[in-house]
Amino acid sequence: MPGSDLTRFQLPPLFNLPKSQLQCYGEAAYSIGTDMLSRCNSGESPGERFIAVVAWSISTVRPAIFGVAPYNPVLGETHHVSCGDLNVLVEQVSHHPPVSALHATNEKENLELIWCHYPTPKFYGASVEAEVRGKRQLKLLNHGETYVQNSPNLSIRFLPRPGANWVGNVIIQCQETGLAAELIYRSSSFLRRKGNHRSVKGKIFESSSSKTLYEIDGNWDRTVRVKDVNNGKYTVIYNAREALSGLNTPMVKDPKEVWLSESAVVWSEVSQGILSKDWEKARQSKKAVEEKQRELLRERESKGETWIPKHFTVCHSKEGGWDSSPIQKWVPPAPIVVPL
Template sequence: MTTVIQGKEEGIQVVLTKPLSLERELDDEYRVPNILQRILSLFKNVRPGSDLTRLQLPPLFNFPKSQLQCYGESVYCTASDLLNRCNNGESSLERFASVVAWSISTTRPLIFGVSPFNPILGETHHVSRGNLNILLEQVSHHPPLEPKFHGTSVEAQVHGKRKLKLLNHGETYEMNSPHLLIRILPVPGVVWVGNVTISCPETGLVAELCYISNSFLGFKGNQRLIKGKIFDSSSKILYEVDGHWDKTVTVKDTNNGKVRVIYDAKEAISGLKTPTVKDAMGVWPSESAVVWSESSQGILSKDWEKAREAKKAVEDKQRELSRERESRGETWVPKHFIVTHSKEGGWDSSPIQKWVPPAPIVASV
């Protein structure tokens, strides 16, 4: 694993680590000894069915990356340009199938026993990859996950929906995410499960995907399956979707029976490299790789006391800022996005600027 530490001018330090990818070489790097015993100890006083949203994890259970970074990496850390493929499709159906493939590519293998840092309010992640500029901002204190403890497993439901807009085609694609199942006993493991719906109101096309783990209590079995269908506004099935999200996924044309591969995980999410800092002075203090740099360094060096103190300092500062805002009767306002409440009871966000500027951190093309 490569770690990049640059930009120490004026106290700014950036720590970047290799993204999650198809290879599993990061497992041993981040996993501490006796991880299962430590996890059981962590949950010994937690009742089944409990919401774990406010459970404070020590750095032993973190890897050196923010959840905000993980979301960003699922977009820009690909070995093939899947987003351009979405935009370059000649027909609406071809573009839709490419969007389905891109959505599947954001599903990455995870590491049992560790999770990313929970982003702080106002945290940002700004990265460029070729002509693609990505900017994320944490706009809510509330985590996007709702983890619940079920005795021998933890299930995390990812709330909210993602939107992908192809502006030159006038098409918007809306999709949810699968659930994360962390199995503790009898055999530890992490799998994605549940249903994902992808829809485009402008074309009427819809995909229904199901992430399946067929293993029995974690023993062997055929895992990481994905099955589904793509149909039009009249509910006519156009394609049948089948495969494994960590291998290949195919679509079968129901008209002529032809089968083709729309997603190859080895081609898309293997051999991913650590992003680099091109302009250290241009990195914002709110950048994820800056906010969590001290704690990340502690984790990488397995200096758990340093990691704990650094993480506590970040979280205590956030509590202090929150109390100050409350005392002044102020409401925090995002810097890069406009947040509005939706009719469904949730909220929507839209960027303030039309274009994202090039970033000081770059990912390899």
Template sequence: MVTKMNSGTKAVLTAPLSLEGEESGSKDRAPNIIQRLLSLLSNLRSGSDLTRLQLPPLFNIPKSQLQCYGEAIYCINSNMLSKCNHGENSIDRFLCVVAWSISTVRPLSFGLAPYNPILGETHHVSRGTLNVLLEQVSHHPPVTVLHATDEIEKIDMLWCHSPVPKFCGSHIETEVQGKRQLKLLDKNETYTMNSPKLVIRFLPFPGVDWLGNVRIQCQETGLEAELNYRGNSFLPRPSVHRSIKGRIFRSSTSKTIYEINGHWDRTVMAKDVSTGKTTIIYNAKEALSGLKTPFVKDPKAISQSESTVIWSEVSQAILETNWDKAREVKTCIEERQREVARERKSIEEDWTPKHFTVPHRNEGGWDCLPNHKSVPPAPIVSL
């Protein structure tokens, strides 16, 4: 979806990541994508950090990582986030938070990745009364902050993510450092959680999996969840592929209340250990099938730092499979970013984020705080 602004610039929005993992512009890629990707990584050693690797457009989906983070929140069919605040008791609300956390995991196609956001890039979208704002607050290392508020549902969310991809020979493993924080303001409950690892495997079978352990905690209620995301290691096994296994328990006693089992791309169930009753808490098909592309409601209000504006020409070229044009424009954006960084360094000027304050930063993690209590309605709208 292309929207032209009065300034002559345009915004290009593409279909959200779907349950089937069929991203816009991914259908016409070269059949030897595995060979090309391995050739690109051939000079790297196992354990190498890939955060500075610039992918050719052939390996890009037509959207930035900022948009992918945002879509995980505002692109969904059911209003799972609001349900978190409507549970009758703390256990009901915790189950809803677990289900919502699972819904933020989306499929990706092998060999394709979003653009690396440039410093200061933003993304601002609204869905109903939920307003979502993201900003790239650091380029090296890459750090993205997301703030989302819903003043009607009394919800406040803050993410601070720093993906660290490493080449491991037969696969690429990306650890998403940082935490996700969800606050239910009128319940005075804060939920903290982490993200599973993204693993891109070349051998023996190419594929993309979300793997590892996720922990969800609420100090106010004393409830915790341990979730283990599993995938195929060698031979394909439908029972293991994209599966989740875990439990919900009380922190004080470690006593299991619910057992969690299922598949994040199908259904996930919770079993009450005291009664034996099993309930479906998440249905991926209902939540993530047929997602609609967001659209520009107010072109005049879009910022020049908006992700869909910055990458518009690259995205348009990818959609048209014009790889020469895509490479030319992408290179210009990346070179301009390097030039601005050199200018800033020459005058010893520190870059300051527009929407967030970064009081603490180191290799162990970043702390980021929003400059404003709530996020305003956005010029881009998701249905």
């Protein structure tokens, strides 16, 4: 029915990507060809750093493939990867509703990412829209600055032309500098005007006075630029081809140190079935993963136990949603690494 919550809906393997949603969240942090996080840290002024943060924020938006979706992570599933000096750890901290927590740190750059995501997909007849609730924090510890932002929503449209796009408003705020930004993501219209396809527009402004400092315009899958309203100068701040080309696949550096909860381990048999197009193997393997989770739930309920995340503390936020805090100050190096 239109408006129905789809969080408990299970796709058959034929419509699954051979990866978990946790891996997709992690990739948004570590899978990038240029070190845009370091650029955030190296800006000499608050304005330069804020523009770099906006560019990095846009870089986390990746094209979605219509017709297929990643696996829904199981409770306690993790994804732990290192890319250079950046160590990333993601954990599924709740199953119903599905809540994922991410912690990434770079001790050399002295920066930290803390994310908490919980998508709420709903069916609207000709489309599905997944509102990605929760917040993202980027902490530039050398500068004592924390940048807080939300995520755009994923819109999957069946008619008149099938497609998947990111839409909605993203607000980025830094309380310490008093700067803020508003980004508006739009998909193409029914007429499919080329300039509007995957467009992002917005502004950077002073929170106290609402004075606009920069205007933002472009396409998040191509290039985005800012215009300094004081002098009219344009600067390209994001080039998708440079940022997302030549990406390397993570590889296992130390098999003995890979946790059994790692996404690639949990879903290995399912992924093998999908990649070999052995759909019966994929279906049976996915059924086994899901049944194991039901069995663990029954065991906890029979003992009166409540599941507790290993790497995060989780609570309800003041806004009525979910929030997470990492238990460790720094994410340790991972046994899975991205070759540089």
